[in-house]
Amino acid sequence: MIKTIAVVGRDEDAWLTALMLQLSLGKSVQPVEVTLVELPSNVGAQDFYATIPSQRAFHELLGLSEGNVLSAGRGVQSLGYRYSGWTGDSSAFFHVYDTAGTSLDGIDFLQFWTKARHRGLNVALDEFSLAAAAARRGKMIMLNDQTSAYSHANHGYNLSALSYLKGIAKVALAAGVKHIVAEVERIRVKEERIESVLLKGGQSLEADLFIDASGDGELISQLNEGFRRWDQWFLCDRAIVASAERLRPVASFNQLSAVHAGWLGLYPLASRTGVTMQFCSRHINNDEALGVMNAAVGQPVQEPKLLALEVGVRTKPWVGNCIAVGNTAARMDGLEGVQLHVLHTALSYLLTLLPVTADYDLERNTYNTRLSGHIERLRDFQLAHYSLNGRHSDPFWRACAAVELPEALKEKIELFKARGVIAMSESETFQEESWNALLTGCGIVPDSYDPLVDKIPEDHQIQQFQRMLSFVAERAEQMPDMETFVQVHDAGSYSKGLF
The missing domain is CATH 3.50.50.60 (FAD/NAD(P)-binding domain)
Structure with a gap:
């Protein structure tokens, strides 16, 4: 005992x-x-x-x-993350803690989206997510009976x-x-x-x-x-952590921007902004990395701290x-x-x-x-971000894309490319909706879709897509501003509890 x-x-x-x-x-x-x-x-x-x-x-x-x-x-x-520059162009995608779309006749929405993309649809999967729509507008999610039937939005903390x-x-x-x-x-x-x-x-x-x-x-x-x-998989060996001025209005997501030798993150906080940069010292030195941070913020960051990553x-x-x-x-x-x-x-x-x-x-x-x-499984989810990047002109990112992946991750990506299906294990932290957001955000459109999709008339599918997009836009606009939430908590109105 x-x-x-x-x-x-x-x-x-x-x-x-x-x-x-x-x-x-x-x-x-x-x-x-x-x-x-x-x-x-x-x-x-x-x-x-x-x-x-x-x-x-x-x-x-x-x-x-x-x-x-x-x-x-x-x-x-925080409703999740916005990734910019990871695909090699100026586009961005969201990984928010939410579903995208709703199933039709018991068939997963991703299967309909895949068919639509093959037919010429130019709407990203995250456009069908209520949390992503709220994040774009600086809103915080408050679910009610109607929105909870569509969305499973959740949030983390900074x-x-x-x-x-x-x-x-x-x-x-x-x-x-x-x-x-x-x-x-x-x-x-x-x-x-x-x-x-x-x-x-x-x-x-x-x-x-x-x-x-x-x-x-x-x-x-x-x-x-x-x-x-895990040096064979994760090539960033340095990080700088610092502070910057508070965002006004505060964002309801964290921003992760790919740069030529790593990535830069902006994390909203109540009284400041957390800033971090992970990078590979073989492609950029410490002073250059700090310069990238300062340029991204628009002014010198405060109290930068250099860390060795292991x-x-x-x-x-x-x-x-x-x-x-x-x-x-x-x-x-x-x-x-x-x-x-x-x-x-x-x-x-x-x-x-x-x-x-x-x-x-x-x-x-x-x-x-x-x-x-x-x-x-956490490692695999993180590693997929690097492996599937589209920044082919940067030596660091080419090296990330060339690493030999763990077999389970390799099979997961290949199955998704082929069928739009995620092979989940009992040890997963991030569920199918997160993998769908990441893999489609990185530019993967599955090669095929569930044949049962073809049994539903196309005009009905189009109507449902339009209905979902309208619902998401309207409901997101009605959500409260994230700035309001921050002011309430920062004022200490809840601080009389256990703390």
């Missing part, structure tokens, strides 16, 4: 892990003592977190309302890291997490298990389980567990009595804001598989297999 858990780490991985464990186990019938050893922070004033919609449910599990999270994190909601972490730490301490601020002096290991962690200052910490939330594997690396880099995965995130979570388990590419989701997934599996006996080989193997599967 597990009686003590030590979380050793920093920043979001450490605080969120300690809070989740304390809320789930700290006051159970047989309570588990949760101790957090907080290592020196890596977070600066320029840092921010971009998240996907799953983080809404994650924070609800922590007892944190959306209003509290946004107010504490000086954050905004959060200022420092203010968000202060709020999470306050909640964790109030929940009863034991807190030690220290650095690790030495780790005692015996028979592939951590016996204790000796902290600078002389304190020795023992526990039944050790959670490595350090980001760099400070604990789990002592158990001879390596980190497998995208990859821990081969076995659970070894002995040490469990890697978050950045320690996998460091993802910056596309699509999935890093916090890795932490969320790891904690979900950990709580489900928490050992109840001294022999927990089965739980450990299951954790390793399932978490690795989720991480690989």
Whole structure:
């Protein structure tokens, strides 16, 4: 029976892990003592977190309302991403957290759209998405009975890291997490298990389980567990994170623009704009990359911070009595804001598989297999962005398009090209509508469509297309401005809750 858990780490991985464990186990019938050893922070004033919609449910599990999270994190909601320049021309496409179109006679809308494209339709798939239409207009989605029958729109968050972490730490301490601020002096290991962690200052910490939330594997690396880099797939090895002036009015999406040796992201926040650039140092140096950022923003960015990127995965995130979570388990590419989701997934599996006996080989193997599967599917979704780019005149982007893809991703793309069907696995985070948005946005029109489409008269199909486009435009125009939402949350009207 597990009686003590030590979380050793920093920043979001450490605080969120300690809070989740304390809320789930700290006051159970047989309570588990949760101790957090907080290592020196890596977070600066320029840092921010971009998240996907799953983080809404994650924070609800922590007892944190959306209003509290946004107010504490000086954050905004995001309907998704707008990609510009990725296809090699001036066009752009949206990946929003929403469906596009509705099925007709039980047949997926994408099949009708594919036929229409073969017949000359020049309307992108995202034009049929209510969330994309709202994003184009600077609106926020508010679904009612009519719109929810058409759209499944959702949203993620953009959060200022420092203010968000202060709020999470306050909640964790109030929940009863034991807190030690220290650095690790030495780790005692015996028979592939951590016996204790000796902290600078002389304190020795023992526990039944050790959670490595350090980001760099400070604990789990002592158990001879390596980190497998994905340099063969992800060619960006540097990033710059900075701030810029707040967008007015604020956008309801994140903007990702391809540049000649990487990409530039603009992330709206309540009081500023988060700016990041990922790039390949073989094609552009640090000063040149900063110049690209400044030119895109229109003025020098504030507090730029240079980072070395090491995208990859821990081969076995659970070894002995040490469990890697978050950045320690996998460091993802910056596309699509999935890093916090890795932490969320790891904690979900950990709580489900928490050992109840001294022999927990089965739980450990299951954790390793399932978490690795989720991480690989996230990797594939990110990798498809690079692989399917159309920037053939740029050496960096040509190299991205030439990488040998993992077999599962290769088969997924080929099946979609042939039939307009996504081969989904149980480990997927992004569902069919996200894959449809990405693959069609990158210029893929499937070669064929479901023959059942031809049984529906073409004039009826055309009428339905026109009806959907009119409905989307009219309803999106009626949505509230995103600026209104930001002003409400930034005014702190929800900040009297848990934060």
